[in-house]
Amino acid sequence: MNYGYFDDKNREYVITNPMTPIKWINYVGTLNFGGFVDHTGGSLICKGDPALNRIVKYIPQLPSSNFKGETLYLRLKKDQGYKIFSPYFVPTLDDYDKFECRVGLQYTKYTTEFYGIKTEIIVFIPIGENRLIRDIRITNLNEETVVIDAIPVVEYTHFDALKQFTNADWCPQTLMSKLVDEGNGNKVLSQYAFKNKGVAENYFTSNMEISSIESDRKIFLGDNEYGTWQQPKSLLNEELSNTEALRGDNIGALMHHLGEIKSGETVRLITQLGQTDNIENELANINKFRDGPVVDQEMEKLATFWDGYLSKYQTKTPDASLNTMINIHNARQCYITKNWSRYLSLYQLGLGARGLGFRDSSQDVMGVLGNTPEEGRELIEMILHVQKRDGSAMHQFNPKTMIANEGDSREHEDRPNYYGDDHLWIIMAVCAYIKETGNYDFLNKEIPFYEKDSAENVIESGTVLEHLLRGIEFTYSNVGQHGLPLLGFADWNDTVNLRTGAESVFIANQFGVAIGELIGLLKELGKDDIAGKFEGYYDTIKNKVNEHCWDGEWFVRYFDSDGSIIGSSQNQEGKIYTNAQSWSVMSGFAEGDRAVQALDSVNKYLNTSNGIKLSYPGYNGYDEDKGGVTTYPPGTKENGGIFLHSNPWVMIAETKIGRGDRAYQYYNQINPATKNEKIDEFESAPYNYPQNILGDEHPQFGLGRNSWLSGTASWTFQAATKFILGIRPDYSGLIVDPCIPKDWREFTVTREFRGATYIIQVKNPDGVCKGVKSMIADGVAIAGNLLPVYGDGQTHAVEVIMG
Numbered sequence: 170m171n172y173g174y175f176d177d178k179n180r181e182y183v184i185t186n187p188m189t190p191i192k193w194i195n196y197v198g199t200l201n202f203g204g205f206v207d208h209t210g211g212s213l214i215c216k217g218d219p220a221l222n223r224i225v226k227y228i229p230q231l232p233s234s235n236f237k238g239e240t241l242y243l244r245l246k247k248d249q250g251y252k253i254f255s256p257y258f259v260p261t262l263d264d265y266d267k268f269e270c271r272v273g274l275q276y277t278k279y280t281t282e283f284y285g286i287k288t289e290i291i292v293f294i295p296i297g298e299n300r301l302i303r304d305i306r307i308t309n310l311n312e313e314t315v316v317i318d319a320i321p322v323v324e325y326t327h328f329d330a331l332k333q334f335t336n337a338d339w340c341p342q343t344l345m346s347k348l349v350d351e352g353n354g355n356k357v358l359s360q361y362a363f364k365n366k367g368v369a370e371n372y373f374t375s376n377m378e379i380s381s382i383e384s385d386r387k388i389f390l391g392d393n394e395y396g397t398w399q400q401p402k403s404l405l406n407e408e409l410s411n412t413e414a415l416r417g418d419n420i421g422a423l424m425h426h427l428g429e430i431k432s433g434e435t436v437r438l439i440t441q442l443g444q445t446d447n448i449e450n451e452l453a454n455i456n457k458f459r460d461g462p463v464v465d466q467e468m469e470k471l472a473t474f475w476d477g478y479l480s481k482y483q484t485k486t487p488d489a490s491l492n493t494m495i496n497i498h499n500a501r502q503c504y505i506t507k508n509w510s511r512y513l514s515l516y517q518l519g520l521g522a523r524g525l526g527f528r529d530s531s532q533d534v535m536g537v538l539g540n541t542p543e544e545g546r547e548l549i550e551m552i553l554h555v556q557k558r559d560g561s562a563m564h565q566f567n568p569k570t571m572i573a574n575e576g577d578s579r580e581h582e583d584r585p586n587y588y589g590d591d592h593l594w595i596i597m598a599v600c601a602y603i604k605e606t607g608n609y610d611f612l613n614k615e616i617p618f619y620e621k622d623s624a625e626n627v628i629e630s631g632t633v634l635e636h637l638l639r640g641i642e643f644t645y646s647n648v649g650q651h652g653l654p655l656l657g658f659a660d661w662n663d664t665v666n667l668r669t670g671a672e673s674v675f676i677a678n679q680f681g682v683a684i685g686e687l688i689g690l691l692k693e694l695g696k697d698d699i700a701g702k703f704e705g706y707y708d709t710i711k712n713k714v715n716e717h718c719w720d721g722e723w724f725v726r727y728f729d730s731d732g733s734i735i736g737s738s739q740n741q742e743g744k745i746y747t748n749a750q751s752w753s754v755m756s757g758f759a760e761g762d763r764a765v766q767a768l769d770s771v772n773k774y775l776n777t778s779n780g781i782k783l784s785y786p787g788y789n790g791y792d793e794d795k796g797g798v799t800t801y802p803p804g805t806k807e808n809g810g811i812f813l814h815s816n817p818w819v820m821i822a823e824t825k826i827g828r829g830d831r832a833y834q835y836y837n838q839i840n841p842a843t844k845n846e847k848i849d850e851f852e853s854a855p856y857n858y859p860q861n862i863l864g865d866e867h868p869q870f871g872l873g874r875n876s877w878l879s880g881t882a883s884w885t886f887q888a889a890t891k892f893i894l895g896i897r898p899d900y901s902g903l904i905v906d907p908c909i910p911k912d913w914r915e916f917t918v919t920r921e922f923r924g925a926t927y928i929i930q931v932k933n934p935d936g937v938c939k940g941v942k943s944m945i946a947d948g949v950a951i952a953g954n955l956l957p958v959y960g961d962g963q964t965h966a967v968e969v970i971m972g
């Protein structure tokens with residue numbers, strides 16, 4: 170079964186059958202105001218904080234046929250009553266003549282036909298605005314004139330998204346709605362919690378005359394809510410009841426009598442769902458967005474933003490699905506993930522206090538630096554604010570309040586309450602930012618460390634560089650009995666939580682990568698003394714890894730506090746872990762035959778047709794000592810599932826040893842665009858990476874889970890653009906170092922870098938995987954494989970011959 174297709178020309182994925190295996194969503198707006206819309210019109214919208222300022226009620230766990238958040242009803246007047254249906258298919262589920270949902274760049278566009286009525290709807294949030302626009306065009310395709318009513322509906326939630334579900338006493342008592350009649354036919358239906366009056370008032374309105382409203386769900390559905398969203402009883406009446414809810418489950422429903430629509434005629438209805446501190450003061454702005462041309466301009470602005478964003482890196486390779494992902498969908502996913510971290514999706518429900526992850530956002534940022542480096546820097550700065558004075562980091566933080574916490578480690582008193590890897594990611598992110606921009610001044614910027622005194626004043630600040638140096642010192646000075654870095658509560662693998670004193674081979678290698686990057690930067694800065702000291706650190710940890718961690722065919726993953734090994738042939742379960750292999754090659758700690766052997770073991774024991782598993786064999790039973798990993802059945806998530814985030818690290822490692830065929834094979838086997846043809850198995854949306862796919866120890870092998878907000882976005886984008894296509898920034902230029910499949914004869918990359926455009930045409934006449942034989946830029950031969958920084962606003966043509 171196929172549910173849609175890629176339309177690269179319009180930079181959209183087009184869903185043509187609404188009954189997809191699960192809801193497929195798209196993000197609109199930003200964390201400041203935004204959320205997601207699903208492909209059947211539902212929406213989840215928040216302002217500033219999904220946990221504490223949520224506007225729309227969207228319950229992902231309900232079946233797909235259910236009403237979720239928002240919809241639109243259309244009502245055709247018949248001799249006997251009405252024909253009522255939703256152009257979104259849900260919740261009325263009428264037979265459709267046409268269904269098309271175009272998942273675009275921060276907008277979704279629906280075109281459907283029911284009963285001879287064509288409805289086109291564009292849903293988006295104008296850049297910088299606190300309002301969701303639904304731009305609706307209704308066309309009569311019938312030969313005869315029809316009389317139509319349009320009733321857009323939103324269901325509100327209490328602003329405290331968790332309390333909505335935990336306190337059915339307080340929440341419904343405090344919610345209320347009020348109608349603001351502008352006197353000229355226009356009306357605004359406002360809704361707020363009692364304590365938020367004049368502080369945070371939601372509103373729902375349109376550009377047309379509203380003849381009546383409903384704000385009480387009970388009345389809208391009718392029969393004491395034995396009426397349903399599929400057939401709301403109140404829509405059998407000419408008008409809604411005009412109830413301004415004083416409590417209860419608040420909705421906004423707006424009755425529009427569009428009147429007679431002749432054959433071929435189109436009516437345009439524009440709705441706005443927004444939040445403001447004061448409706449009266451907002452009326453002028455609301456009025457502005459009632460104007461069709463203004464809405465059109467805002468859509469154009471959004472398109473212009475994306476034109477700019479995507480133009481920074483475009484490629485043409487022999488693989489059409491890779492092109493689709495790199496040029497459009499993966500690039501978009503990186504930006505969305507950078508904006509939303511792990512805050513709000515169909516899986517991360519944005520309840521409670523998770524906020525942004527130190528580790529997650531540090532990695533996300535690396536996926537946008539080529540496209541929007543200064544937005545990336547802003548996020549890096551924010552993250553550095555929650556680093557601690559000892560160099561370690563708080564695990565997660567709320568970006569509005571900048572209050573941080575130690576994440577899940579708080580739940581275990583007998584385990585360390587820091588994560589051993591967090592602070593090392595930001596070193597890699599800062600180095601990547603400097604390589605991208607050459608903005609060395611950033612390293613001198615003073616940023617406070619997280620700790621505050623009893624009066625909430627900052628205790629100490631340090632330059633960005635000082636933050637990075639402290640991160641290195643923290644890891645280097647917190648080692649265990651094998652001289653390897655301590656795990657803390659966990660490393661990147663959140664779910665392996667060992668006793669205090671356990672060591673992590675992943676962190677050892679991650680330290681190798683981070684310090685390697687930093688040594689390069691320190692040398693650029695002329696700080697050879699610190700660089701020299703760090704080279705000593707690098708060698709020390711490298712020796713420990715090679716001395717203690719080689720198991721014969723692969724590297725082990727952890728030493729527990731009692732010295733027992735995890736990720737070894739001696740173990741019955743969890744014998745081999747992917748990350749211990751990929752990162753030992755990425756760090757340069759594994760060299761020569763060991764590097765090859767470690768990666769061959771990944772191929773032999775961990776690879777599947779749907780991607781590389783995180784470990785093998787899965788743990789087959791709960792083990793309190795190992796922690797969360799053993800709460801999953803074998804083949805799922807971190808317990809031997811295909812955790813996609815880890816796959817690009819193997820791709821990068823393969824390119825380091827020059828095996829382009831394998832790197833590409835690994836890229837291709839997880840590319841969601843290639844799953845379009847077997848989507849009933851994959852289930853997840855084919856236009857972005859899910860976090861994980863069930864592994865071959867699970868009967869539902871191949872099922873994708875947890876789409877959109879995953880570090881997979883950033884790392885696959887980096888693996889493909891910087892290491893397979895091989896165009897990556899360095900301190901003094903742009904490196905050209907492709908590692909591709911042998912049978913690719915040619916590809917092109919257009920890349921913006923420090924104010925100039927490079928059009929790089931790579932030819933591979935000898936059919937090699939790696940190696941640059943010659944390079945000509947603007948007709949001039951360049952020795953080596955580093956393109957200069959032109960910085961002149963011009964376009965430069967580069968021809969590269971591999972061999």
Ligand code: NOJ
Pocket residue numbers: 511526528529660661662663664807
């Ligand atoms: C998802 C978490 O958000 C991320 O921080 C972690 O690295 C991965 N799971 C792997 O455990």
